[in-house]
Amino acid sequence: MTTNAQEFTKANKQDVYNHPDYYLLDELLSEEHKLIRSTVRDYVKKELSPIIEDVAQKAVFPRFMVKELGELGCYAPQLPVEYGCGGMDYITYGLMMQELERCDSGVRSTASVQGSLVMYPIYKFGSEEQKHKYLPKLAKGDLLGCFGLTEPNHGSDPGGMTTNFKPAGDGKHVILNGAKMWISNSPFADIAVVWAKNENGKIKGIIVERGMEGFTTPETHNKWSLRASATGELVFNDVLVPVENILPGVEGLKGPLTCLNSARYGISWGALGAAMDCYDTALRYSKERIQFGKPIAGFQLQQKKLAEMITEITKAQLLTWRLGVLMNEGRATPAQISMAKRNNVDLALNVARNARQMLGGMGITGEYPIMRHMMNLESVVTYEGTHDIHLLITGLDITGENAFA
Amino acid sequence: MKILVCVSNVPDTTTKVTFTENNTQFNTAGVQFIINPYDELSLTRGLELTEKLGGTVTTITVGLADTEASIRKALAIGATDAVRINAVPTDAYFVAEQIAAYAKAENFDLIFTGRESIDYNGGQVCGLLAEMLGLPSVNVITSIEIDGTTATMERDIDGGREKLTANLPLVVSAQKELTEPRIPNMRGIMAARTKPLKVVEPVASELTSAAVGFELPAPKGSVKLISVEEAGSLISILHNEAKII
Ligand SMILES: Cc1cc2nc3c(=O)[nH]c(=O)nc-3n(C[C@H](O)[C@H](O)[C@H](O)COP(=O)(O)OP(=O)(O)OC[C@H]3O[C@@H](n4cnc5c(N)ncnc54)[C@H](O)[C@@H]3O)c2cc1C
Numbered sequence: 001m002t003t004n005a006q007e008f009t010k011a012n013k014q015d016v017y018n019h020p021d022y023y024l025l026d027e028l029l030s031e032e033h034k035l036i037r038s039t040v041r042d043y044v045k046k047e048l049s050p051i052i053e054d055v056a057q058k059a060v061f062p063r064f065m066v067k068e069l070g071e072l073g074c075y076a077p078q079l080p081v082e083y084g085c086g087g088m089d090y091i092t093y094g095l096m097m098q099e100l101e102r103c104d105s106g107v108r109s110t111a112s113v114q115g116s117l118v119m120y121p122i123y124k125f126g127s128e129e130q131k132h133k134y135l136p137k138l139a140k141g142d143l144l145g146c147f148g149l150t151e152p153n154h155g156s157d158p159g160g161m162t163t164n165f166k167p168a169g170d171g172k173h174v175i176l177n178g179a180k181m182w183i184s185n186s187p188f189a190d191i192a193v194v195w196a197k198n199e200n201g202k203i204k205g206i207i208v209e210r211g212m213e214g215f216t217t218p219e220t221h222n223k224w225s226l227r228a229s230a231t232g233e234l235v236f237n238d239v240l241v242p243v244e245n246i247l248p249g250v251e252g253l254k255g256p257l258t259c260l261n262s263a264r265y266g267i268s269w270g271a272l273g274a275a276m277d278c279y280d281t282a283l284r285y286s287k288e289r290i291q292f293g294k295p296i297a298g299f300q301l302q303q304k305k306l307a308e309m310i311t312e313i314t315k316a317q318l319l320t321w322r323l324g325v326l327m328n329e330g331r332a333t334p335a336q337i338s339m340a341k342r343n344n345v346d347l348a349l350n351v352a353r354n355a356r357q358m359l360g361g362m363g364i365t366g367e368y369p370i371m372r373h374m375m376n377l378e379s380v381v382t383y384e385g386t387h388d389i390h391l392l393i394t395g396l397d398i399t400g401e402n403a404f405a
Numbered sequence: 406m407k408i409l410v411c412v413s414n415v416p417d418t419t420t421k422v423t424f425t426e427n428n429t430q431f432n433t434a435g436v437q438f439i440i441n442p443y444d445e446l447s448l449t450r451g452l453e454l455t456e457k458l459g460g461t462v463t464t465i466t467v468g469l470a471d472t473e474a475s476i477r478k479a480l481a482i483g484a485t486d487a488v489r490i491n492a493v494p495t496d497a498y499f500v501a502e503q504i505a506a507y508a509k510a511e512n513f514d515l516i517f518t519g520r521e522s523i524d525y526n527g528g529q530v531c532g533l534l535a536e537m538l539g540l541p542s543v544n545v546i547t548s549i550e551i552d553g554t555t556a557t558m559e560r561d562i563d564g565g566r567e568k569l570t571a572n573l574p575l576v577v578s579a580q581k582e583l584t585e586p587r588i589p590n591m592r593g594i595m596a597a598r599t600k601p602l603k604v605v606e607p608v609a610s611e612l613t614s615a616a617v618g619f620e621l622p623a624p625k626g627s628v629k630l631i632s633v634e635e636a637g638s639l640i641s642i643l644h645n646e647a648k649i650i
Contacts, residue, residue: 016419031474035481035594042588073591086591 005064008051013367015049016284017041017102019276022314028321029091036092040099043072048103052228053366056104059223061188061230069111070141074100076115079123084136090327094269094320101270102277104369105376106229108270113184114138116263118145118193121205124258125249130207134191146189148180148234149256155182156389157405159253163196165206168240174198176206176239182383186232187219193247194234195256205247205255214239225379227372261334264384265327268340271380272316274373275348279309281368282355289360296358305354312347320344335397342390345381352377406460406551408451409513411504411534412479412487413441413494414472415524428618431524440475443519445482445586447579451517452483452587454551461485463513467494467503473602480597481589487600492607496614501533506608508538515556516576520545531578541571547582 077086101108137143154160163178192208214237286297326332352374356363417437451462467490490503521528535542548559
């Protein structure tokens with residue numbers, strides 16, 4: 001198990017990324033937003049960019065990063081200070097996710113899961129005791145968490161889940177049985193927020209801790225995507241969990257879906273970050289690469305790609321910023337968040353594919369980040385609601401007709 | 406331990422430099438400003454010292470309100486408080502005079518400047534400031550430790566390294582190896598919201614110099630390759646074509 005930064009090979013290339021800002025949207029950010037963005041960017045350039053390629057090639061989880069991201073304040077910065085979080089706004093959270101995913105979707109996934117899918121449900125639905133017990137340690141990165149919703153036979157349709165718990169008979173514990181699949185952070189997580197049905201068939205959240213008997217977290221190997229993030233299963237074999245680990249504040253699918261809203265919001269900023277990195281890389285390359293006696297940036301076919309990329313990126317930047325304002329005001333609807341997630345991930349995939357072509361053969365190597373982003377985005381377009389499912393959410397929202405089933 | 410760190414606000418290292426006003430003014434349009442990297446080292450070293458020995462780190466910046474983003478960053482990195490002298494930093498003498506006027510009444514034990522600011526690269530503030538305050542100064546230091554009222558420092562000299570001591574109070578200027586710069590974190594950024602930033606009006610000072618014009622270096626020419634067989638022609642090419650010998 002590799003845990004130290006020193007165990008990865010450093011690339012000798014400098015990360016010169018700068019974000020495109022065609023419509024001067026930085027003017028919509030506060031000085032503090034910009035300071036936070038540059039802080040995360042500086043950290044990424046110094047500590048992560050030099051090793052991220054090696055991390056992804058080796059598919060070894062950069063465990064050291066968990067603590068460092070905590071020190072930086074990347075886990076649920078929008079939750080209150082009294083639980084060890086930042087008390088910042090949603091735009092701050094979005095900018096942090098954007099800078100992390102600009103580096104790698106796997107890095108952002110680790111932070112998203114911790115902040116939006118583990119800390120957020122504990123904050124929103126947990127007891128005061130649960131909040132004080134877990135949130136400060138999660139915020140600092142002293143504990144790593146994961147979120148178990150998806151099951152082998154229930155992905156897009158989590159309501160059909162079969163993982164369940166029933167009273168143990170001692171009045172103090174419940175017995176948990178079942179299995180979750182595709183769980184980010186699971187192989188290294190100290191705790192898992194698991195969604196399971198009680199004896200009445202109602203979905204409840206329950207905090208399972210590593211070390212509880214009958215609880216295992218086998219790792220999923222051979223992924224071609226999100227190789228810098230660990231993915232695995234959660235297997236519960238008659239696990240005895242104290243009743244005080246059940247989240248008291250929510251029942252039903254609303255629980256997990258509320259968390260997904262927060263995470264999907266972060267993904268909409270994040271995916272845009274990956275797109276901006278691909279664009280920045282392709283633009284730079286096209287000015288330096290000479291073919292037929294001139295930079296390839298001078299050929300119309302390449303300009304078409306670049307011009308369309310920056311147009312789509314700029315539109316998405318506006319959409320995402322506006323969504324952030326609505327989030328801050330508590331007015332963003334789940335359907336609006338779905339639209340941003342779907343739009344931005346799709347756009348990022350398109351930008352990545354075009355940018356990759358612009359780099360020719362170089363585009364498939366680890367010398368440049370584009371192919372890694374492209375492969376990562378195949379997970380991002382699938383998790384937290386697939387591309388199709390988000391379209392159905394928009395469809396339902398505008399027509400009132402349910403086309404899911 | 407009472408430390409003062411001079412922080413200047415400079416264009417980002419990747420800035421594409423252009424000039425306006427007949428090549429007498431640096432064109433700041435679209436330019437990102439950052440804390441002078443040497444000042445970031447000073448600040449970090451100052452914080453390391455006060456974390457060990459106790460005390461405060463104050464930053465001082467001569468600049469208009471647009472420098473406050475950099476000042477907030479310095480506070481987010483960990484400075485106790487900040488002072489801004491509300492004036493355009495016209496030249497090194499002016500800057501040193503302003504800082505000296507403020508520092509005189511404050512009795513700092515140790516004052517850091519950078520070895521130079523990376524915009525105009527004058528490298529004079531350290532010496533001027535020490536002279537105006539009547540204090541010893543050591544420039545371009547690569548390490549500093551404090552024991553009681555004695556500072557032990559190292560600096561690179563031609564072909565070697567010098568180790569020296571001096572008594573506090575003292576003015577020093579920071580060189581690259583001094584320490585690793587610190588990246589602020591969110592908690593620091595939050596704390597910076599409420600840290601004091603005092604704005605002080607400048608003292609009267611006479612202008613002692615003015616920039617008459619700036620010039621960019623000539624663009625790099627293309628490389629001319631000479632095959633091994635023609636190595637003998639190198640001298641005549643350098644002489645006749647490149648005209649550098
Ligand atoms: C790398 C990675 C990390 C993940 N991390 C987590 C995690 O941390 N926690 C967690 O709980 N889950 C996680 N997931 C799981 C992820 O959320 C699911 O993969 C996703 O919800 C899709 O479920 P599925 O894979 O079972 O696909 P399915 O639901 O089987 O979908 C297959 C296809 O059918 C389509 N489809 C399904 N239903 C409909 C419909 N009604 N109409 C039209 N088309 C439909 C889908 O769009 C998709 O194209 C992760 C997945 C990946 C790949």
